[in-house]
Amino acid sequence: MDQVLLSMGSRKGFIVISPTLLCNNNCIFCYENYRDNAFRAVPSVDELFDRTIGLARSTGLSSVAISGGEPTLYPHLTSYVRALTEAGISVCLLTNGRTMADENRLRELVEAGVGHFHIPLHADQEDRHDATTRSQGSFRQALAGIQNIMALRRESIFKFSIVQVVHTGNVKRLAAFIDFAARFMPDYILFSSCIVENESPESQQELLVPFQETVDALKAALPAIVAADMPVYLENVPPCAMRGLETMCLDFHKYNRLRVHGLKAAGDRGLPSFEGLEQSIKSRQRARPVPCGRCVLEPFCGGVYRSHLAAFGRDDLRPFSMDEMRAMIQTATTPAQQDTAHA
Numbered sequence: 001m002d003q004v005l006l007s008m009g010s011r012k013g014f015i016v017i018s019p020t021l022l023c024n025n026n027c028i029f030c031y032e033n034y035r036d037n038a039f040r041a042v043p044s045v046d047e048l049f050d051r052t053i054g055l056a057r058s059t060g061l062s063s064v065a066i067s068g069g070e071p072t073l074y075p076h077l078t079s080y081v082r083a084l085t086e087a088g089i090s091v092c093l094l095t096n097g098r099t100m101a102d103e104n105r106l107r108e109l110v111e112a113g114v115g116h117f118h119i120p121l122h123a124d125q126e127d128r129h130d131a132t133t134r135s136q137g138s139f140r141q142a143l144a145g146i147q148n149i150m151a152l153r154r155e156s157i158f159k160f161s162i163v164q165v166v167h168t169g170n171v172k173r174l175a176a177f178i179d180f181a182a183r184f185m186p187d188y189i190l191f192s193s194c195i196v197e198n199e200s201p202e203s204q205q206e207l208l209v210p211f212q213e214t215v216d217a218l219k220a221a222l223p224a225i226v227a228a229d230m231p232v233y234l235e236n237v238p239p240c241a242m243r244g245l246e247t248m249c250l251d252f253h254k255y256n257r258l259r260v261h262g263l264k265a266a267g268d269r270g271l272p273s274f275e276g277l278e279q280s281i282k283s284r285q286r287a288r289p290v291p292c293g294r295c296v297l298e299p300f301c302g303g304v305y306r307s308h309l310a311a312f313g314r315d316d317l318r319p320f321s322m323d324e325m326r327a328m329i330q331t332a333t334t335p336a337q338q339d340t341a342h343a
């Protein structure tokens with residue numbers, strides 16, 4: 001395999017590659033479940049690597065997030081990670097963590113070059129987590145994997161983050177979840193408000209939570225966040241619904257500062273191998289409804305999921321006015337002003 005040394009500059013963003021959409025969980029909110037995974041060809045490492053490098057060159061991005069399905073079910077994962085690392089690309093693995101219960105498998109992936117493990121925990125309790133994944137034993141395995149990660153972080157340097165999809169079944173337990181997740185000392189916790197894609201089963205609409213309810217739950221969890229003393233973010237909720245919690249709003253950052261390109265294992269749509277993956281915040285799944293036209297943040301906002309609008313309408317969108325924005329800018333303290341204040 002060619003050695004490809006990439007000097008990509010400092011472009012922010014990453015490439016998402018899903019080598020397989022197969023999964024050993026069956027999460028209630030999964031937006032890949034509607035696909036027919038039965039007859040997919042397994043891509044070779046050479047094909048995957050060449051396609052990834054092609055994207056890296058065309059986009060100028062040098063970070064790859066390997067996603068799925070569950071990427072550890074891709075049989076050539078270690079070789080693929082090693083090839084990327086040798087080419088100068090940093091690798092993040094978006095895994096459900098179950099395979100990491102095997103300490104040797106984890107060590108092999110770290111040695112191959114995985115620099116960041118991003119792992120979902122769906123609850124702080126076994127029965128709730130396993131009911132969400134519809135896979136008995138998934139909680140115990142994921143926790144065993146996380147404990148192995150904690151142990152290996154004592155001797156190797158790599159990042160680790162925890163993500164929770166927030167839905168009607170867990171939104172009231174955010175504080176308890178933060179207490180629980182903080183024990184594993186992740187670099188950050190991400191709450192990802194549940195989304196339903198255009199193609200997903202309609203029954204998943206029941207899992208959606210109004211923005212206000214999610215934000216109120218996060219506000220109620222602020223003491224737990226302070227006690228945890230680590231960054232906590234929320235995504236899939238627009239800035240106007242997060243007044244007062246702006247620093248936790250990931251959507252604004254993703255829309256304005258992150259570029260995401262990707263490839264997803266294909267096969268069920270007559271495509272030869274991969275289909276392009278849309279940057280979710282700029283995808284056709286989102287819309288900017290009427291109130292957004294009155295919002296000064298509109299050019300910098302990714303809008304909201306169409307499924308959310310279908311479920312709750314647009315009443316929880318509160319456009320930013322120019323006066324409000326001016327007041328926010330005037331009251332904001334710049335780092336230089338802070339330095340002066342401390343002098």
Ligand code: SF4
Pocket residue numbers: 238239240241288289291292295296297298299301302303304317318319320
């Ligand atoms: S553009 Fe629309 S969704 Fe975005 S912050 Fe403004 S009102 Fe909210």
